[in-house]
Amino acid sequence: MKKILLSVFALLTVFVLTGCVEIATTTTTEVTTTTTSGTGTTAKVVMDLPDEEVTILFWHIYGSGKTALLDKFIDEFEAMYPNVTIESQSQSDYNTLREKINTGIGVNQVPTMALGYPDHFAGYVQAGAAYSLNNFIYSNIRYEVMDSTSTIAGEFVDVSLDLENFVPGYLAENNQYVGGQYYSMPYSKSTETMAINRTVVKQHVAAIRAAGIDVSDEGFFSHTTPLTFTQVQTLGTILLNDTATTDVANFQCGYLLNYDSSGNMFINMSRQFGAPYTNSAGEILINNDTTKSMLNYINAMFTSRTFVLPNQFGQLYGSTNFKYGDICMTVGSTAGVLYNIPTSLDVAANLKFGIFDVDFLQVPQPVATSGQAVTLSDGTTNYNFTGSLSSVQQGPNIGIFKNASTNEKLFAWLFIKYITSAENTALWAMDTGYLPVRLSAYTSDVLIQLTPTFSTTYVDFLSIATDYWTADGDVDWAATDERWDYLHSSMVANIAKNQALYYQYDPAFPAGSSSAGSATIRVEAGYCLENIYNKSKTPTQALAFLMNQIDW
């Protein structure tokens, strides 16, 4: 056997020395730059809508249980355009979806349209496979629907899209690619908000006011002005117990502020503290003094239990321990709001504060207005930064591929327009916990049926929380009023709306030959904070390790 294995070894060595396969040795990355004028004022050209049979292949990751609403949109769309069939297919998960499209690009096997994160589209753009949506957005064509079986027969359909109508932060993310063109449109967007244990806060109202922080009698902080990190630290002195265990009698927690996503924490704080992170060219700028200073500050906050990561509790999210009363505040995705609310379904013995009241706030910021200098202190060391307001926006976008036929692309685009229309984005938002992508959704007066007995407009939906806040938690709704069911979703929707003014995104780019892509960098940046949290690495070591993983 030994001889045999040795000979395999020898054989392979021969492969190394002689093995060459004919392969074209040229690399050409084709970059399409279709120039389109950005003026929407040109006169409309009216044409008949193409009526040939068209099949649109739409790839996403929504499992069979999650597509009910999407199926409804598809059904309605097919009724509007009877010649169109939309084949909606889940490709299991985002990694598989991305891998299949990336592989498919090489062999001409790509769908008409697909869901994807910005870094996915950056890869498709680099490979020359994504179709610039500018061709549609600024089009001056207006189609007349001629098919008499259509539900909109005789109506006119504009190809162009009014961008003014969209949340600006989302648009910026979707035209960050080469040439500033739109290669995707925002679809399922979410942000992070902060849940806070109001029952605990309420017990300390006097002390909090004495420390100079605005708080209502019932323990509500401002919902329009975010807390600053200095204020968070002050709250720590009031709400934190001396040991890492919750003190129920004194209404104090063991840990103050949890960040669910360490990756978001790193990236968003980099922006808040003016620390260079990456740029759209795919350059990694993380190794700088401001980042080092930021990591030292975060490290000090970890040590003082002001900041905490879910890892502390062996969890992926902080919501469980927030409900248990181990944590007083937690920053997490708007799509996971309800996980933070203690209910009678929880094992009662675990809820140290029982079923307490939860309020939602904007995520803490270093400064009140962007560009201000700020000095943060951990008691012994001062950290100086130029602060900016920043909150993350996340969630997949939707785009079209070049390979599809002209008509396929056209109807795929009309479908994107349809599912992101003001009503549909509002409906999608209320149904899924995502946020509307259009500003007009916030003022839309279309009634949306949420349950068989409850319908609301998005404006009314938002007013559920504002009414509650205005009344300082004392609203005159009946106990059976269905508004209660939407109270927390509405709170988060309001907070997200207020935060939308300073949504930021991190540049998306695919992996290069000697550096990682934006998605990997985000993960590794999160690990950097975890290593600091675990004390398995010092901030300096953690940063060095981060650089080792993403830049070589």
Next chain:
Amino acid sequence: MAEVFVKNEKSYKVQKIISNVLTFSFLGAIAIVVLVPFYWMILTSLKSSTMIESIPPILFLKPSQWQIWNYKALFEIVESGPRAGQPLFPFFTYMKNTIVISIITTIGTSITTILAAFAFARLNFKGRDIVFAIIIATMMIPGEIFILTNFLTINKLGWYDIMNQSYSDAIFAMTLPFMTSVFYTFYLRQTFKQIPNELYYAAKVDGTTDFKYLLKVMIPVAMPTIITIIILNSMGAWSAYIWPAMVTTKDQFRLVSNGLRGAFTDSGSGRTDYGQQMASAALVTAPLLVVFFVFRKQIMRGVSRSGIKG
């Protein structure tokens, strides 16, 4: 196992009892260790997510506390909308595909494995050992590194057409690369090698052909191993994930593990409901257990038949 000297019949009996007690406690202890995670899986599948994270852990659940919903969810029917009347989670479609894939790969693997193991164990030919070693060496590379190349091969063979992939295309793409197994060829070869050479030469003298000898002698004698291989191999389809997801274009062609992975993960917040996930895993495993219990007797019968006289 301590060294005890046997002196007479009586002390032999005593010793036998002691050794029996030791043996049973040893086996019993291991059995508990083996069973506890199972118990925990089933227990977890009956818990809600808040029960799973309860401190201290809940060790027992009364039937009234069982979260049967975790199981029911798999068979829920869409109530309204365009897909009304269809199952929310196409459990039976996934199951059917998995069984089809499982049967096809198992038949294919059994044939290639038996033929190859016979050649390696019994036939003398030039380069036998080197070919065997090269084949063994392929086990030393993580298979996922082959995915991209194999995907391109499947595409060239025309089985991955995203607009028009047929069910048979998908079946070919999912099964063909998995119709061989080095692991089982090696196993069967070792078993074949245990069969005394004398039987082979006797058969040769009688004028039996190699193939007849393989069918009439080797396969029956090695039946326990072959059945083991069949059972183990048929389970492969139950955990296959990446490849089936890569080479199928439609959800209705995929396998249970593909369905399970995403079905109970909240696409918005990315959280997985452990209780539901465990329930679906248990439900998916159930058919395997049934198959196993059915075949267990076969194994035993095969084992008792295979006593070879040297």
Next chain:
Amino acid sequence: METKNNLKAWLYLAPMLILMIVFTFYPLFNAFIISFYKDYLPLANDGAGSITGYTFANYSVILKNQLFWQSIKNTFVLALVSVPVSILISLFIAVALKSIPKLKGFFQTIFFLPYVTNGIAVGMAFAVMFHRDYGLFNLVLSWFKISPIDWIGGTASWWAQMGALMIFTIWESLAFKILVFTSGLQNIDKQYYDAAKIDHATKWTIFKRITVPLLSPLILYISITSMIGALKAYNSVIGLFGEKLGGQPYSMITIVAFVYKYRSDFSFQGFYSYAASAAIILFIITLIFSLIQTTVSKKRIHY
């Protein structure tokens, strides 16, 4: 006779070889060559791929990564402990099973169960059982007044994590080994044992002198394949620790997990080459292990 046999043998091998040439040897050979490509873009030129030359640099990229040595250390410790331990335990179990004709079937069924389960679900069950706060292991420890250990969390020591991983690995691998050894024992002629009994040999002597030598082809098979399997450990790490691959990021990374770090970016410039070179390094390590194993066991194996 010889030439005839030659042709016939290749016919027997043909079904397996043809499939393997297409789906194993070709991609393997491909991966090998790819590990020396410079700036490889696998899907450029309509799937033909493009390179700018040949280089050893992909290997140095791999070796420069701090995680490479961490993954080597983890993989070696895991393989060198879990393989012998699980082989010994399963041998003892198989022998014990043979000595109790009565409940044999019952125990055999139990021991086989781990093989019939979904790997993802078992990994999750173990992760829950190892949890510091709500896990079963620490609950049991608390009955013996032992304070809770963080097995797989952020504060877990390297040894605690490795211990958890080993327990899980051994648990998972027992079923198949017991099955192989029990069916192997069935094939050992009763005469040997009867003869030993007449000689009043002790159980240990019987085990050492009869059972192990007669099972040696299967023991060799099991030890080679489990060593290869253990050196390729990946799913168990994912099952127990999730994508982070450890209580602390990457603390339990294995060589295959390290290969996978580059896998998801396959289609981007150079990444396939990185993954391929890491896989080739794993291959060479495994080959060396197998050589040592066969050399050491050569004298003891009775074909």
